[in-house]
Amino acid sequence: MKHVRYSKILASIGSLYLTTCLPTSAFAQDAADQADDGEQRESIVVTGTPIRDSLLASTEAQRRADNVVNIIASDTIGRFPDATAAGALARLPGVGVQRDQGQERYIQIRGAPTRWTQVSLDGINVLGAEDRIFRFDSVPSVQIGRLELNKTLLPSMPAEALAGRVDIKAYSPIDNPGFHFSGDFGKGFVDLGQGPVNNYSARGSWANDTLAISAAYSKFNFEQQTDNSEPRFDDVGITQLRITKYIITRQTESYSGRLQWEPTPGLRFTGTYLDTKFNDFEERNQFRFQYNRAFSGTRNFETANLVGVPMDSTFEDGVFENGVKLALLNATYEGNGWNVSADVAYTRTNFDGDIPLVTYNTSTALNAPTLANAERFPSVQLVVNAKPGGIPFSTLYDTVLSGATLARGAQQDAIDQRQFTRQQAAESSYLLGTKSWTGKVAVDRQWDSMGAEATLSFGFQFDDRKQSNTVFNQILADGVTTGTLTINTAATALGVPWTPFDFITREAWDTDFPFGYNVNYMDNPGLRKQFDAVQAAARAANAVGTGNYAVIAPDPKLFNTVAERVISGYVMNKWKWDAHTVLLGARIENTKIASTGTSTVTIPAVGSAPAQLVLTPLAFQDEFTNIFPSLHYTFDATETVKLRAAFITGHARPSLEDMRATVSINDTSGTITGGNPFAIPEKAYGVDLSAEWYFAPAAILSASFYHREVSDVLFDSTSLVTDGRFDTGGTSREGYTYSSIVNGQDGHLSGVEFVYNHAWTFLPSPLDGFGVTGSLALNWGSFKTPDGSKVNFPGTSKSIISASAFYEKYGFSGRITYQTRSPWLDEVFPSGSAANSNLYWARSTRIDASARYEINKIFSVYVDVNNLTDERGVRYQGVPDRPYEVEGFGRRFLFGVRANF
Template structure:
């Protein structure tokens, strides 16, 4: 049975009640139990309520799934310790490519549009082979499956305690269907305003070299809209048209100060303390916007003709990522060292420095020395300002077509089902390139605000835009500092840029932000797949054997930059891959199910890694090439899964499983020798140049075990019967050969991933206290020694949610996130070298839901 059929079967078994958590769990268990492959699911309850605000938050409840957060918010997932790029994503079975270079942002999918999340941990041949870790299928609501008029709406308001910013949530969904036509319209908006404390030290052999203190003020939104039309042309034919839009928007202000300890005029420093005179300080101020958008249009059909079943999809999707990031950079005077502060520091929380500031003066002999102590940073002591610009956009367009044919028949004394099909993906990735500060003639320049504003007769007053609002937070930095009015600075920046561009149009020579053509590139990827399966079902045995074949054609276009000269590059690659798989299930008893699977898969290089754009340095003694590598091979994997599942009571499950994935051609950032003539432009032999790029390394593996247990304690007496528990534990290990003599874990592998939730449902109330923890993991692997690896400290999260049904139409709810105010800590090589310490606060939301 497919997961779609399993979900329908699960719906038939559940009676609508005031136990939404138990209903959701029972529905997900039904999907898992009936699927031919190994699947875990998160489902809405029988009246359409999904248990979390976003898909990212929900997926953390699945065994062996770890979440990666950005400033405290769930964003990416790592399945079974694998890198995020190894997880493939689909909406209603239609593949989509993540906007961030194949990586999908699950915080861009609000709960309003989600009916079920299915994580396929073992792939069947009708699924794309490009998912080494698993495939998440995000299923949206189908109005024909729930006839009549149905309305769901919710509104919530709350706050984030770090900065006391508001949290707002609005959403609604309306559907109507009879036995022939179904219509659904839905939309949602979830946003919050949060401050984030960020502290980043750096070290070398002489001790701490610098520390960066940043205060972020962010407003984030997750928006969605869906329209679905269904036509049941006959009892054996259904056509569905779906339009879906999701977006994640991030408006971000940053106040940042960097203390350059290594640039001090004199003094001593170590990893844990220092006494320094005249330390250079750089301020950086940002008022920026990031946007991730996904658009999907799908036409889907299901038809039955006698013993034949036909399914088809025609789809178009577009994913975009853009950033508008102007950074105003202010530097303390190098000519007047008296403007620089002197300071002492000692190691504080997690080894980050607590700084005591002093004035800088000269003694009787003219030497710079430490003067009187001061409580606050002198935010007016900056004498030069320039612009650093990061404007970038990625566009990914995909055309998708799929055709399936299935037929039931008898084979080997069993009921059997034979399926074959074809799938075509045509993807185009375009990197519009970063902007650079360029003069009208195209040469590089610098935009210095003070002289530029003076020439244009415009105001430039950043030191007059310091507010009286403290920028201090959870981290003890040791001194006082206030927010700067970043939007006001941005307004002055925009006025100066507009005037400079107008002056250039009239023959001026101002350096202004412009697209850098050397960074523009594109990748076209076409994949044609064919697949077949045959499934046999005896009384207690199920066996599926199948094969998928994929032919991929990749064409990359970019340019080689040699000094100021650009030379076009066009490179192509072709490969054909075969993906056999076997899935076996055995119903040992009516409650105990045993499974085994053999699978194969691939992970294609990111579009950025495959770009043809490179920079070449022909200087004697340097001779280097850096950039993309269209010659990369896809990573390949084979694996086995073994599991036992005991369905011992309604809405209850105890399961245990083991998995192994052997991986070859592991992708890794490193440096090698070019080795061929691909960059021999202008008759220069560059075959022996050092090439810094992404390479295929050696072999690797990921393996582990996972245990899950869930049960409502309905056997307890009286009020205690409302309690229930849901939890899982995964133990994971991984390793790969970098090809440079090092064996390291894959980025994202936590040895332990734990989830636990205690819930209570009775008397109209539904309460849940959930805890998640993942042990430390490597975030970035250094091409050199282990001392350069970036590692995240173990992270845990405690959340609480409450629902109370006033009646069958209205529910009150409250959500509390990160109750224990957990931090994020990243270090380089060892905890003696902290790399980043971050606090983002708790979040609270209170609201009401209505349904009809």
Template sequence: MTRNSAGLSFKHKLIIGTALLSPATLAGPASAQTGTDDIEEGDVIVVTGSILEAQQAAIAEKREAKNVVDVASADSVGRFPDENIAAALTRLPGVAVQRDQGQARYIQVRGAPNRWTSVSINGIPQTGTDEGSAGRAYRFDAVPAVLLSELRVNKSLTPNITAEAVTANVDLLTYSALGNEGFTASGDVGYGMMDLGDGEQRQGSLRLGWSDGTWGIVLGGSHYKREQVTDNREYGYSTGTDGTIAPTDIDVRSYLLDRETNGLYGDIEFQPVDGQVFHVRGIYTEFKDDEQRNAYQFELDEASSGTRTSTGGDLVNVPVDGAFNDAKYRNRNLILSTGADLEFDDWGLSAQLGYTRTENSTYLPLTLATTGGANNVSLTYDRSDPNFPVITGLYATDFDVDPITGDLINPRRGAAIDRFDPTSFNGFNFILPIVTETVSDSMTAKVDLYKQWDDFTVRFGGLFQQRDISGNIFNDAGIVPLAVIGQNVNDYAGSAPWDTGFPLGVSFTYTDNEALDDDQQRLLEQAGIDLSDLNPPQDFFDQKETIFAPYLMGEFELGDLQIIAGARAEYYKVRNSGTASTGGILTPLTFEDDYFDLFPSVNLRYNVSDDIVLRLAGLRGTARPAYAAVRIGSAINDVSEVIESGNPALKPEYTWGVDASFEWYLPGNGIFSVAAFHRWVDDVLYTGTQRVNSDAFDSDGIDRSNYLLSANFNGQSGTVSGVEFNVQHQFDFLPGALGGFGVQGGLTLLDGEFDALDAGGMVVTSDFPGLSDTIVNASVFYEKYGISARVSYQWRSDYIDTVGGLGIGDGEFRGAYENLDVTLRYKINDNFTVYADLANLTDEIYTAFDGTSDFPVEVEQIGARYMFGLRFDF
């Protein structure tokens, strides 16, 4: 395996990180007041609008926490150019992001697979759905950051937190209606542009609140939209004509996207007496992505003659494939809850009832077109830059005509042409329907109680949750020839040239995808064809999950030492229904499984002094397989004894872990911390081919336990470990204007691997998908005299790609990338602030490669983005 991150060992990086972030380089003279002098445990922290105050609020939360945790307050989030909470969370130590066409979608805490991070909203566990149900990972791009008051990353667990987490649980906290008395109004409006393609960017939010101390109501909403062009190149490889590894195809793409994120939030709270609060809350979020694809793939390896080498080529009679669509991606979340928080003299009760509905749908009728015969092209290409093989010459292809058969023979290079003709698709043109939908309905009941004595508190409670999940995966089994509905893709060729920042070598024009799709839908309806009906029955699944999880924990206050210890028990049951297709015969299948697990944990916090806190934690956690991964719907071949399906016998992954941290709360307002962790993980999930070894697919008396199954499996064991350095400090001890400067940043160093079996039963060792061995997050800010400015930088090293969270082997890597953002704020008065957000100023190019960076398989760019606007607060 070849890695392209810096060639330093983990040990060397650890030494460098310790030196760079040494406390001796950070401390300044003590100021008159520490950042937590006025904040006691249990106080309500009110953020009033400055970087310093937001930083103090988050640090105070971290200092008083019972576990290893990192916190971002809402105002801190608002001071970065982050359009959703995935981007906002990456400002915290050890959090990296996975992007889709440049936009943050998933997070990876401590570089681990995204499935190892669970999500709760106000303490109620959530689960994600994605295209084709490939993973449980939560779609953070569907949740606007402005709806939340606090983002809390629990890196060690306590028994009252769901055990469905290996590296972290992220708890998203909404605004409280009783947070401020009187009438409040806040929000923002903004407008800007995308550098690539000059598309517009806009955002707006409004939050209204009223409270008299007994009743409170808050209503909020947000909107964000961008019109984006995405440059994209994709390549395949094989042995060329000279024996070197050469490209098999050059796939040139331009995407036109309209992406939109909307959110609504409401909270009604009633407090008849102090310490007794009843609430009703509702959240609605949606992510909308309308994607027009223009793609031309030059099939170099199908040329009639010529040379195809790693550095360049000269080829005759090359077919060209086109791909066009106007796709609709949707992700919607409805989250409702009601409950009460009751506090009495020495005991308390918190109870919640919650309902969550998550819908994820993909409607992508992909129109595929091909050239043939006289419409094929001849070309020369140059691969001096592996990221950008350029077609240096494009030519027509001339033929002779066989006088007897009329066939075209003797292909040769014809006249030069300066652009690809989008009306030249004369081959087999058809619709590949990619239509999926996953719906999850979840009911939750959660109760937490505590009883307090002088130095001891006992907490106990439980959670009951039932989830009903139905959906389908994508299968390319069904197609619709365009001739069947009387459509010709050439009729939609346009004349507008591409917006691109990548070298092309030859020009292209946009196809009118919107008209193509509109006419296609009309023609399909007239022909009585519903594309969703082309999904085969074995691709659908219906699952019911039931979770019952009681817990018991004790908190011991022994002077400067606090101990939180206990255990959580979780009973999990799943009923999995689907259809087996065997030679055209459909058979319903059902598979049930259940298991009971104990998840102990202990967290120790020791106050060495007023400014230094040490923590040590041990825990056990789990991560459950994705819905599609355990589906029982299957295509069975009793002749070849092969099954294509999910694996209903999959077990969860389990972990034992330890965490330790050193936290120095700097004089004035800051923190320097070092946190280390280690996770031992068993039954690691990976993709492969093995014998079934169960009766899950048996029917009609046929034993299929020895058939070969290509699916996801439980591997052997693995480990993940790392060290996180974090610093936040404003140098307010400096004189005059210099006191406005400050820093915030983190360095995370990671290492990990796991063992699994390949198809031959041999042990294979692999890196974990998503594991970057280095993550850097650094900011320099200035805040004084009404000015608030920040320059922030992020970088992560390369990692194995896994959008769905599964993978094994050297496979496809995502290359290292960086982001540089600038935010500017000027406070006009107590009510109005003008701002400018400048994001991705490095104009980053995102790459994926096969084994080494010499062989990129995808290269992508979205360009910088700029937003200007006004914030208000009354």
């Protein structure tokens, strides 16, 4: 556990600034001498107006596009507080950002579910290992040359994106002749917990007329503490409260290389390798109060006065990893009216978690205490604060025996972390990986048709993907049956040390939450080391037959694989007259799914015979073909006004995890849970209309409308089995309840977007350095669940506002960014569940600031501040005054220096 003080960080920042500035005067003098000698220098990549230059490049690219697209040029990504692609995408119109403990991670385009967004790297689709969902925080900015968000898909693009397709284009060295280098060195801190922030990146390239090479490396990490308050409610009032202190180190690290060869003009070969990963090293300190199981007292939505409240606690020292590896070979030819491109790519993604947990509790942790043991637990006087973002405030007391009953005793100023009599293991680890091969050929041919300049395009693509999923559990010596390990009991029997209270430190939590009491940090790495030693001894005993301990191991009941093969082709033609452009075409995709897994059947105990587990291999296959037509029309009303209309179709396949052939059957309870290999893609068609006014350089004023009709909406559901597909061993399971993802009924999603971007160069100096970018998106829509009720699509905010004001002049470039989105549905709870209320994220508002000053033509210094207003993340259940989760994570500051030459 590391706690870095402001003085040390600021001292390093000061030395960083001095080491940058002191040598630069000498360098400037050397440069002047060279200039006097008549030596010619390379052109400098850095300009004094990177925001304005980026706006100009992205606006012109958007203007030339055949479809509705938003673009961010490299200057914007590489020079401002976007450590990853997620932060950059947040500034685009209609893009809602979903954060995890304050860091941008997923995006929702136009209010659509996250799974409706597809991602490609240099045109190669990358399948997110986590439910097809790509984590944008795993791609650092140094690897990005340009981001393109295609909101309407062309037939040349895979149709598996209902909301949009994000294409991340890498830096091209052959387009930048000569030698180029850019480097970044930054230090900073997070104010909650005073953890350090480090940012290092470098990219070098060299190119002549025929050969080019580039390499890049980046590493961005920060230590952050996160406070969590998670109350729960029933019809009477508050039922429990979990408070958690997370100490996390988040790290994004990437390597890349690119080799390009152009033996003759028009013929180019490119080889690209990218390895990028995101690691989340997490320490968890969590305590839970079970108010509804107190010995006595009252509780409601305002206060609680309780005697003998059972508690437990959970501790973790784990790591989450998400990574992408891409190897790509590309060949392009351009000449004699032909454009031909061919790609072969191999992609690997992983989404892994190493998450062993140690739970401290008592034998009555889940039951109301009795006179015999309630003195072990605290009594609580509670102010519930059942309001938006409310955090319960507690006063703790001893619980004492008063005559024949229990009562409140002396007040406590801290949780008694030694009250627990036993420690048990829990496990949430997993290994989820995908491997993909992609081959594709695209051909464009210029020709004359119907009196217009025309381009005929056609192509072919082959994708072969496979996912494997390993889930860890606590497995007994037979290698199949799950169990529970009581660590203190096992350690005594095995003769190995187990001293759980020795890892309680004397340092109190650094928290901004008003809990009403103190809690001390746990030495999680020390606890994990001793826990691993107990696990090792238990495995050894199982191996020699002297024990039957539940140890952490892969669970064979839950292993599964899913393979997906997609063969696709397309043809389209573009006609361009003076002011009119029409693009018409279609894409056909044939998809084959094969899933393997295991059916786990629990045979109930009969007489003296114990219950048994029977594992039966499962295998499913499915194949389907779809055709996706589209029509795009553009009218240049004037030289600066462009009108667009489009009719598009597409689909979104279920995640490979959802299609797993793994089910667990419990004949005692009559329940079945698992994947659904028979789930089919969601399908949609719709229209887009837009008007764009490019009224000045680096400026646009636009309005657009979209509408999508969606069928077969995917939905988590519980239903009755009405056929014999789960029958085995002569046992009929018709009438069992089956919980899985299913295709629901139809839905629709619509919205409007307004955009205004403008560098105010029309103002007199020095005011001509100002500029603004802004967008407003309004979304509405719903779908029908299997029971016929209407709900919003998860992720749909009714409004998304993004705005920034910038100033660039005299070598200074600064920007303040504001983003806010209205509440959105997070999870749907079906009627009759324990919660029986949907979960929502409350309105999220974020203000970031950045500034940069160019010391000379090579060096610049910068400062980035994220979450300037110390915004918290809030989820609520049903209504805003029922908070479900409140998380605080502080502000993040980064100071650094960049070099470009």
